[in-house]
Amino acid sequence: MRQILVRLPLRSLFTRALFAAFSALPFAAPSLAGPMEDAEAIIAAHKAMPAFTAPGEAFDARACMKDKKMFVIPLTMTNPFNVQVSKAMEEAAATVGFPLTNWDNQLKVDQWIQGMAQATADGYALIDLQGGIPPEALMPQIAAAREKGIKVTTTHLYDVTQEKSDSLDASARTNYSQAGKILAAWAFKKTEGKPNVVIIGSDEIIPTAPFVKSIQETLAALCPDCKQKYVNVPVPEWGTKIQSSVQSALVADPGINFILPIYDSMSQFVVPALRLTGRAGLVKIASYNGTPFVIDMVRTGEVDMNIGESLGWVGYAAIDVNMRALCGLPPVENLNSPLYIFDAENAATAGVPATFNDGYGDSHIAGFKALWGIE
Amino acid sequence: MTAVETASPPPAADGSGFSIKAFAERFGLLGAWAGVIVLFGAINPDAYLTWINFSTMFSSQAILVVLTLGLLIPLTAGDFDLSVASTMVLSAMMVAVLNALNGWPLVHTLVVVVLTGALIGVVNGVFVLYFRIHSLIVTLGTGTFINGVVLWISGSQTIGGVSMDLVNWVIVYRIGGISLSFYYALILCAALWYFMEFTSPGRRLLFVGRGRDVARLSGIAVDHVRLLSFVAAGVTSSFAGILYAGMTGSADPLSGLTYLLPAFAAAFLGATSIVPGRFNPWGSFVAVYFLVSGITGLTILGVDTFVQNLFYGGGLVIAVALSQLVRKRQPQSFS
Structure with a gap:
């Protein structure tokens, strides 16, 4: 189980107001501009340097959070994604000036239960299940916490098309669907409107279904006659089955010209499949997550494009959502964190080697501080 | 009493040195492999019966072959080594950390x-x-310890940027369309086979596995042999890790651990063929490619991933069960 989920690249996509209207583009009803223009518009919106947009009304965070403390249970502290988000949440909490505890664990349910019990007993105001813990795994503990008046939230779990569990007080949804549209648009544009795509996903990850559906529907809308195939590879089998699945797909259909592994850590197993079948450079890879080593692969040309998001930004946005839940403010339905495209032109801006936070700018720090009445 | 034991090879029924049953058992897995190829070749000849398909199968499974060969050595000496996959992952990560970082x-x-x-x-x-x-x-403990070391030195991250020289010498350079990784595995398999069948140390390894007390009474330095078998497993697993890093051009802290069970499966399935009743390199070699041939056929047909698991697990159990029927259900002891 640990091996399964430690690798979960639950790098969710968060909507921003900037892109909200764009996200709602009805691809089932193609625009008058034509599919190539539609695809280019999607891409262009996410090639721009992310700029901060307030997710809700401003409030006095320090006054609201006085005498309150927050408890964060990451999916696992062996996954750098969760570690970086937790660090950013700690930084944001320190900026506001309230205590935040990160519960160190290694993806074990008993450790999550232990954390829930400790937070419930120690008078925390809110427990955040960060980065992929399904609330269904902790229903009795969540009920016990809420009975004591503790708010329970999740960060980075649901897609914008999914409803949160009733057991939660808040859960800012993340925009995997938009990432799906970007991937489909990228494949469409880069193949000059003739994509023949293999999509690779892992069905057991909660947002995979809407993510994949978004790719499939966008491709179908842009190019109804183009071929697409979906391959499900469970997370624990990435190391042994992605490569063989891609090889077999390429052997079965030599016309395939794009591979879309929806979580970018899958890419390391796609690259050798392309090399072994002699298709490296001919078949392109595009993915989502912004994991540093994959951005490095974009820089070196092994991967064509990677959609990233600043984990520092994610951490601040998560704290914003949680504080609003504690302060009785209207909830933020979708997490405020932008998607940003890295390709050969700008991959080096993420650092050499790439990092989780470079390349996105830091407008979120000043933006959130102003929103929270700090400075 | 040995720690790992397979049943002794069945003698020819008439004592003349040839038995149809013994022959069927020795080469049954090879026949099954051929059957799988014929089956999927008949269903989808345009995709399955292509050289690119076979060359990718041969190339991509070299890591599993090498890891299985590493596992075979302590198994032959009567010991389990559950740390081989962890050693492989550590080796791949060390390549990435030392070379790339x-x-x-x-x-x-x-x-x-x-x-x-x-x-x-x-x-x-x-x-x-x-x-x-x-x-x-x-080895359960050391494997877990090594996993911790890997997470530590990697910062729990995948590290890319491994030298293209290694990538070239593992996956890019080819002979007859097949990557060099396959030939490394093939050479290692032949060398291990020669060592086990035709050298004195190799026979001592076998004797130790068959009966430690008897081996000790025969003057064999049993502990020395067992120690060297662990060292050989560690070195071979490291070689598998080098191939793994060369295959992907990167190293990640966890995915390689999933090779452990397939390696055991190949070792035990291989022990039913070529030299039935004994862990043997060629048997394992055939086992790996029998399984991958079936899985590749299913994948080309577009079946769901779970069907691959059904084939892998079912194929293993059924093959070993048929082997047991041929040998009239002699007990296999793994005490």
């Missing part, structure tokens, strides 16, 4: 990695032999 020359990196594999074998052997702890427990 710290800029070490590739040759220096590979030497240090192989020496580390040998050291892991020594540690396993010392704990098993000096403290008299079962190899299952020791």
